[in-house]
Amino acid sequence: MHDTMPEATTAPAVLIVPPTLGQPIPREVAMAEAPWLRARHADGATLASICTGAFVLGETGLLDGRTITTHWTFDHAMHERFPKIRLDLDRMVIEDGDLITGGGAMSWVDVGLKIVDRILGPDTMIQTARTLLVDPPHREQRYYSGFAPNLSHGDAAVLKVQHWLESSGAKEVELSRLVAESGLEGRTFLRRFKKATGLTTTDYIQRLRMRTARELLQFGTKNVDQIAWEVGYNDPGAFRKVFLRIVGLSPAEYRRRFHV
Numbered sequence: 082m083h084d085t086m087p088e089a090t091t092a093p094a095v096l097i098v099p100p101t102l103g104q105p106i107p108r109e110v111a112m113a114e115a116p117w118l119r120a121r122h123a124d125g126a127t128l129a130s131i132c133t134g135a136f137v138l139g140e141t142g143l144l145d146g147r148t149i150t151t152h153w154t155f156d157h158a159m160h161e162r163f164p165k166i167r168l169d170l171d172r173m174v175i176e177d178g179d180l181i182t183g184g185g186a187m188s189w190v191d192v193g194l195k196i197v198d199r200i201l202g203p204d205t206m207i208q209t210a211r212t213l214l215v216d217p218p219h220r221e222q223r224y225y226s227g228f229a230p231n232l233s234h235g236d237a238a239v240l241k242v243q244h245w246l247e248s249s250g251a252k253e254v255e256l257s258r259l260v261a262e263s264g265l266e267g268r269t270f271l272r273r274f275k276k277a278t279g280l281t282t283t284d285y286i287q288r289l290r291m292r293t294a295r296e297l298l299q300f301g302t303k304n305v306d307q308i309a310w311e312v313g314y315n316d317p318g319a320f321r322k323v324f325l326r327i328v329g330l331s332p333a334e335y336r337r338r339f340h341v
Contacts, residue, residue, distance in 0.1 A: 095127045095196055098134035100186050105136035105158060115140040122179065129181040129196070131189045138182070139163040149182040150175045153226035157233065160279070171223040171329065184222040191218035223329045224338070227295070228288040234277040238263040242274070251289040252313040256282065291327045294320070298336045305332045 096118065105111075119141050122128055130138045135151040136159070138144055145165040153170040160168065169175060173184045174191040176199075183192040195218055198206035210217045230243060242262045256267070259282060263270045274282055290312040297308045309320035324332050 092124045093121060093126050094200065095129055095181075096121055097189075097192065097196075098128070098130040098137045099189075100130075100132035100134050100152075105133040105155060105162075108140065108162070111137040111140040115142075119143065127179050127181060127199075129183070129192055131183045131192060132186045135159065135182050136162065138180070139166060144180065147177060147180060148175060149177075149180065150184050150222065151182065152185045153222060154229055156229070157231045170226065171221055173220045173222045174218050185225075188222075190215050191220065194218045221329045223327070224335075228292040230285065230289075231278055236273055236277040238265050238270070239274050239277040242270075243278070246286065246289060250293065250313070251286045254282075254286050254313070287323050288327060290314075291324055294324060294332065295328065295335065295339075298332055299339045300341055305336075308332070 098118075114137055118128060118138065122141070122143060128138055128141075128143065130149075130151075132152045133155060135144070135149055136155075138149075139159070139162065144163065146167070148167040148169050150169055150172050151159055156168060156170055159166065170184070173188050174195055175182050176195050181192055181195055183189060190213070194206050194210055194215075197209050198218075207217060232240060232243060234240070241264075242259055245262045246259075259274075260267050260270050263274075265273065271282065274280075274285070278285055280288070294308050294312050297303060297311065298305075301308070303311065305321070306317045309317040312320070314320035314323075321332060324330075324335070328335060330338070
């Protein structure tokens with residue numbers, strides 16, 4: 082009796098979708114790759130993406146209902162194209178079982194170390210990081226990201242308020258003034274603002290203020306209390322709490338890292 086053996090094949094343990102240079106890959110191009118990626122995933126492969134590579138993984142449908150990250154500048158584009166995906170743009174890398182996603186293009190280092198950790202263990206990962214002279218993957222993207230509000234939602238009344246907040250430095254933030262600028266009824270304005278921007282008016286204003294504060298900390302010489310006052314906070318303690326929550330670092334830590 083002559084036995085025959087099937088040809089041996091090795092299924093990949095991890096597949097990494099690289100980023101594009103510039104804008105995300107067009108939907109029709111990404112969709113052509115989706116069936117093959119779904120099949121590899123069904124075979125047990127972990128799927129990973131770097132930066133805009135997440136747009137390719139998105140077309141597989143495997144990201145629906147999952148929390149992922151990509152480069153923070155593609156927040157609105159990702160939400161519009163894949164509304165069922167949950168984005169956490171504060172994190173540089175999100176490892177979620179069979180999915181690993183990285184933020185900016187340079188997050189390939191962090192993703193690579195996560196994969197080394199998964200396959201070869203933490204000792205090898207730490208040694209690899211030391212050899213490459215990089216930190217282990219625990220950085221946060223929000224240390225580097227700015228606030229890029231959505232201005233392409235098409236709601237003229239909300240856009241008017243956004244432009245007014247930009248021009249005024251978001252220092253006058255009474256709800257009655259925002260409502261007056263919009264020309265809408267109060268509840269209608271709040272509902273439409275959240276729908277258009279994805280943020281409450283309070284969160285939106287805080288993020289505008291923190292964007293200005295970051296610039297002052299990075300390029301200026303004023304102390305933290307002076308910066309708090311300049312961006313609209315009478316209470317420096319409240320300013321520090323908001324800054325830490327949004328940026329992930331205290332104002333003093335941010336200045337130590339990024340001051341020019």
